[in-house]
Amino acid sequence: MGCLCPKIGKQMYQYFSVNEKQNTFQSTSETTVFSTLFFKLLMRFHLFCILFLVLFLQTATALHGQNKINLHVKAATLEEVLQQVRAQSGYDYVIRPEHNKKFTPVTFRLSDMELSTMLQLCFQGQPLGFVIQNKTIIVTDTQQERTITGVVTDSRQIPLAGASVRIKNTTLETRTDDKGVFTLDNVPSRAILEISYVGYEVRQIDLSATDAKNLGPLFILKQQIASLHEITVLANTGYQKLDPSKATGSMIVIDAKKIQESPALSLMQRLEGQISGVQFNMKDNRLMVRSPNNFSSGSYDQRSYSSPLIIIDGFPAMEQQLSANPTGAGRLYATNSSASILNNFNPDDIASITVLKDAAAASIWGSRAANGVIVIETKAGRGGRNTINFSSTFGTTAPPNLNNLRTMNAAEYIEFEKELYDNKFYPDPATGWRYGNLTDALNTMFQAERGEISMAERDAVLTEMGTRNNRNQIRDNLLQHAQTQQYNLSFNGSVGGAQYYASVVHAKDRPIYKENSASNTSLTFNINNAYFNNKLKVSLGLNQTIQKSTVNDAAINAIKPGTYGLRPYDMLFDANGDSKARYYMFTPAVTQERFESQGYLPWTYNHIEELQYNNDQYDNNLTRITGSLNYKALSWLNASLSGSYQRGLRNMESLRDKESHEMRSLINTGTTIKDGKLVYGVPMGGKFVTSNNKSDEYSIRFQLDAAKTFNEIHHLDLFAGSEIRHMEGMGYLQTRYGFDKDTYQSVALNPIGEYLTIYGYNQRFNIQDAPINISRQRFLSYYANGGYTLMNRYYLTGSVRFDDATLIGVDRAKRAKPFWSTGIRWDIHQEAFMSDLTWLDQLSIRSSIGTGGSVPTQGTSFTIYQSATPDPYTQLPNGYFTVPANQMLGWETTRSFNTGLDFSLFKSRFGASVDVYSKRSYGIVANVPYNSTYGWSSLSFNTSNMKSSGIDVQVQGDVVRNNQWKWHSSINFAYTTNEVTDNRFPNTSNTPSTASSAIEGYPIDQMFAYRWAGLDDKGRSQIQDLNGNIIDADGSTFNFTPEDLRYMGRLTAPYFGGWSNNLSYKNFTFTARVTANFGHKVRWREVNSSQYPNNTAGFSGFLSNSKALVDRWRQPGDEATTNIPGVVNTNFNSIDRFAYADINVIDASHIRLQQLSLNYDFPAQLLNQNRVIKSMSIGVTAANLGILWKKSDLDIDPEYMFDGQYQSMPPVASYLFRLNVGF
Incomplete structure (x- = not known):
């Protein structure tokens, strides 16, 4: 064995030295052959194990049934x-x-x-x-x-x-x-x-x-009366199960009962406000454990920091995104096509969720534990009688009220357009056939200018338009009540000694936009059995999820600023009730006389008809298989072999029907007349885009567990093991033109071919089909964890993990990284001198220190080459480097220190946990400027260090507890702060919108703003620098430094928490939950900068219609009474500087009533009259009930800042009705 280990270690080192991504390999042929053979053998072994286990279980079950x-x-x-x-x-x-x-x-x-x-x-x-x-x-x-x-x-x-x-x-x-x-x-x-x-x-x-x-x-045994800590739910770290009351680290366990107390459709909604130190962002479907440890790119006001690692049944989930809907359909947006881990698992299948917050709890996960770990354990089979459970949930939500939009009405918008008309913002479309069509109001103004109608007629028409309101037509024809139906059927019990749990859940979602839909069907099957007098335990698990969704953007495009947006006076139907067709590309006269009369396709846009076209279909098929063999070699020693296999298949089909406006416009643009006949440069038919992505991931783990007690006062818990993880993905994109949806036939095209347009010049197809992309990542880890207990009151723990990954530099000294932790705990209540304090149930103090890491994904240790379409002139192969090799890139590491206090009083009637922590992060990866002559203007490096600290408090107690009344209340509160302590590349940002990198001396989630100096006499924005010098809209901020900007505060709330109450009387249970966030800032988007006029002639489409524009600057002198820039003589700087000015930053502190729920359990006496139904309950839940208090006096929701678009409106109340029956 001593001779064999070095050889195996050398081979494993060679295996994990292979760097593969996007068809790029850096390995010797020997290593490549070894790797290929290794994985082929591994897959065959995997299939053999499955077949062997099936036969073994069948045979053993048959033998088990004898005697x-x-x-x-x-x-x-x-x-x-x-x-x-x-x-x-x-x-x-x-x-x-x-x-x-x-x-x-x-x-x-x-x-x-x-x-x-x-x-x-x-x-x-x-x-x-x-x-x-x-x-x-x-x-x-x-x-x-x-x-x-x-x-x-x-x-x-x-x-x-x-x-x-x-x-x-x-x-x-x-x-x-x-x-x-x-x-x-x-x-x-x-x-x-x-x-x-x-x-x-x-x-x-x-x-x-x-x-x-x-x-x-x-x-x-007699059943307990539920109280604070009487029911102990084991924490699951993914490697072991332990009593959380004996842990040295900071962790919180949410059991199945608590999950069910919050009958929301998604896991995110069920957990929000219930876990101290975990901050939820329901709008963006993100959560963060404690404080950020690194910097993550994104838009300045919506930065996304690294999320915690998600573990399912002992192994990292392949998908790490979060979701707030069981079908993937967004709250207001069209159906979200991306899969997500919390979306892929049914909350009713979950047995417990363990949140690991500090190093002692999470460091066993090493390089991925810096941001915390969330461990989800699904339900396993149990002994006893077989049970069947059925639940049905129906949810409904009204679309946000259009009358609550902070937008102009028809008369105000017409007056806004008239100002633009008076200042020659638009050219007369009758002066040239190439001009696009204008709005009804502008066309009326130009008709009067040309003398086609009188001024009195013009005013009469505009007055009539100003009385219109299309919101009812939009509500009735483009929007709908969102509905979600979910059905869950589960089976639990044992057969022939094998314990099983099986469930199937189907969810169907109808978002608020018409012609959008989504569905999710998930199957879960877990089985376990024991053999040879419980010495060998075998478990298998399967989860299969099928997601389907349909996305149609027609409704969204109609109610937001843009080309197809409806102005306030644009009606969907005419006086006869017929849907209206609108001209966008050209005026009606040009369209009819120049094109349609020659045989061109109709060139109008109908918002109602477009609902039938432009559908995107998304199909996700997700598979997860887990298995383990656990052998009890000795009374104190276990050996286990476990593994996980995950596969994701994601297909997208985007069909632009031939009848859609997009395709009719494309075909018409590429159609010319030759010898009196139409020549089609773009094939007649639709456009069909398909995308296929496949990802595979498997992990194998071998582990030894030892637990032994010596002399009745010494106890040791040890485990050690090794695991390998392999991830591989492949994807491609294809586009077809001239597509017939009935025959699935298309026309072959040269991707860089040209066609003659109606404008007289040639246009290329430029089909940007993605090449086949292949990526591979591999991880190798060794780990060990130990715990020593003395006299059941003194605890000492320690862990170490050694991670190696192919993403990090070629030098193994940079790739391989050790992570460690150690912790202590003292259960003071177990001491003899505390025995007289009968009112004290628990008093414990604990402390831990350790390290965790983050895998830098911004770069790789090897160069990635991307092939492309051939050169259009030489037809030679073409390609480019997408990512340069960066062998200096290393791990991001975080060292954390945590001290905690746990206590409970009066027979567990009241209890609390308090944690104080401090963290230091090193080698934060960020993009920094680079010599562009090398081909890249910026590269990723380990550039910064930061520190953070905070406190987590969880208090809970039984306010009332007797035979009929029970009132359990739980409050959690957290405070967190952070600061960048070192940045080797000083920040060069000179605008708030780009000040998104680490700035020494400031939090990593900082917010900066321009120092507002009012409007000038032309109605344009003015700002000032640190010294008070005024910079007008034509002035440059090139020489600005962060000191010239004003620090406004943090984007994430430093203070946050939740308050949950559970009140029971006999068979009725009422729950309420409140969430709170304090101390952070948000930008008030008083004026929507999207489609904002910027003095560009011919600016088309539905312009910004923010209500604040009613108070805009219009003439000299108005600058004394308004801060809203004018639309005349404006430029981009004027708009941008107003949007990012300090006057538009508000305090976002608020308290929100998140959920109310009422549930009724049918009494056992009633159900005992039948032999079929063993339990039954019904319930109703109301969620998103609004703000109870906010710091700002403005009529806004700081968590859902309205930016002028319908999608940004706050959610309205949603209602869920649930039935649960047990058999």
Whole structure:
């Protein structure tokens, strides 16, 4: 073995030195061959294991079912019992006459039980024993060594599988099997037998005071009255399960019951406001554990910081994005096509969620743990009777009220257009055929200018237009009530010793935009079994998710500024009720006389008809398979082999129908007339774009676990192992023209071919089909974790992990990185000097320190070459380098220190946890300027360091707790701060919109703004520098430094938390949840800069219609009464500087009523009248109920800042109705 390990290590080193991405390989042929053979063998081994396990389970299940006994007797003698046994099993028996006299008659109703177990129950408490030899049961006198066998049940005598049975102050311990049966050998005569089960009262039996004859085989546990800490849910780190009350690190466990108390459709909504130190952003579907540790790019006001690592059943999920909808459909936007991990799993399938916040808790995940870890454990099979559960949820949400839009009405918008007309902003479209068509109001003004109508007629027409309001037509024809239906069916139980959990869920979503839809179907199947007297445990898990969605942008385009946007006076239907067709490309006269009369396709746009075209179809097929073998080699040593395989298939089909305006316009533009006939440069038909992406990922892990107690006061928990992870992806994009949706036929085209346009010049197709992209990433890790407990009150833990990855530089010293942690804990309440404080249930202090990391994804250690279409002139192969090699790139690392206090009082009626932490992050990766003569203007480097600190507080208690009333309240609060302490490349940003890199001395989530100096006499923005010098709209800010800008605060709330209440009376349960965010800033988008007139003649489309423009500057002197720039003589600087001025930054502090819920559980007395339904409940939930308090006096929602577009409006209240039935 000593000779073999170095060879294997060398081969593994060569394997993980292979860098592959986008068809780029840097490896020797020997390594490549080794890698290829290795993975081929691995895949064959994987398939072999699956087939072997299936056959093994089938065979073992069949064998397991043999020698099972059903014993139904009443006051039966020993011989009567043995006669039944012989009749069913074929085993003979030998007894003496006096044995029958000594035997006390028994009454049993036992089913499907092993022979030996059944006999142990029959002889329990009897002055006799037995042995089995050669299929013969020989009855003997009382055994010298005491063996205790029993069945643990609840009050209804339903077996409790997995109950803990132990002899106090000894190492004798076991758990009940799926029939609730346990056996303990070599039990001393003077001992305390303790039986415990989650959710039930602990039962203790003094064996020294109990005569063996009176120790019955049935041990009944009473269910607990739910209180604060009585029900202990084990935390799951992905590598081990442990009691969170014994952990040295900071972690929070959310069990299935708490998840179900919040019956929202998505996991994000269920968790929001319930976890201290975890900040949720429901608008952007993001969350952050504690504080940011690195910088992530994005738009300045919507930066996305690295999210925590998501673990599903012990392995990292392939998808790490978050989602707020079970079908992927957005709240207001069209259906979101991207898959996400929390979207892919049914909340009803989840057994627990563990949030690992500090180094001691999360460092075992090494290079991916710096941002925290969220571990999700799905439900596993359990023993006892088989159960079926069905739930149905229906949700509905009205679209946001269009009357609440902060936009101009028709009369105000016409007046706005008239100012532009008066200042010659638009040319007369009648002066040239190439001019696009203008709005109805502008065309009326030009008609009067040309003398086609009188001024009085013009004014009359404009006045009539100003009275119009198209919002009702938009609401009725483009929008709809959003609806979501979800159906869940699950099965749980055991068959032949195998425990299983299976579920199928189907969700159907209809967003608020018409002709958009989404659906999600997910299947989950988990099975586990034990063999060879529970020495070998086998588990398998499968999750299959199929997502389908349809996206149509016609409704969105109609109600936002842009080419196809409806002005306030544009109606969808005319007076006769017919949908209106509009001219955009050219005026009606040009369109009809120059084109349509010559045989061109109709060149109008109909908002109603477009709902039937331009559909994008997204199909996601996600598969996840997990499996494990766990062998109990010794009483204190386990060995396990586990693995995970994930595959994602994502297909997109974008069809632009031939009848769509987009294709009619494209075909018409490429159609010319030759010899009196139409010549089509663009093939007649539709455009069909397909995208296919496939990703595969698998992990294999081998681990040893040891747990042993010495001298009854020393306890060790150790585990160590190694794992490899391989990720591979492939994708491509194809475009077809002249597509016939009925025959799926298309016309072959030269991607760089040209066609003659109506304007007289040639145009290329420029089909930008993506080449086949292949990417590969590999990780190798070694890890170890240990915990030592002294006298059940002093705890010491430590962990180390060694990560290697192909993304980091070729030099292994840069690639391979060790991460570590250590922690201590003292349970003060266990001390003898605390025994008199009967009101104190728990008092513990803990502290930890350690490191975690982040994998830099902004660059790679190798050059990536991208092939492209051939050169249009030489036809030679073409390509370019997309990412340069950067071998200096290294890990981002974070060192964190955490100290915590946990306590509970008055029999767990009140309790709290407080954590104070400090973090230091090193080697933050950011883009920095680079010599552009090398081909890139910026590159990614490890450039910065930062520090952060904060406090997490979780307080909960039972305000009222009696037989009828229960009121449980929970409050969590967090404070976090951060600062960049070093930046080797000084910030060169000179505008707030680009000040998005790390700036030394400021938080990494900083917000800067221009120093506003009012408007000048031309109605244009003015700002000032640090010294008070005025810079007008024509002035440059090239020499600005961050000091010339004004620091406004942080983008993320430094103070945040939530308050949850659960009030129960008899069978009714009412829950309420409030969330709060304080101390951060947002920009008030008072004027929508999208489609804002910038003095460019012919600026077309639906212009910005922000209500604030009513108060815009119009003439000299207005600058004294308004800060809204004028639209005359303006430029980009004037608009941009006003948008990013300090006067438009507001305090975003607010408190929000997030959810109210009422649930009714049908009483057991009512349900006991039938033999089918065992439980049933109904409930209703209202969510997004609005703001209770906000710091700003403005009539805005700081979490959903309106930017002039309908999509940015705050959500309205949504309602969920839920039915749950158990069988």
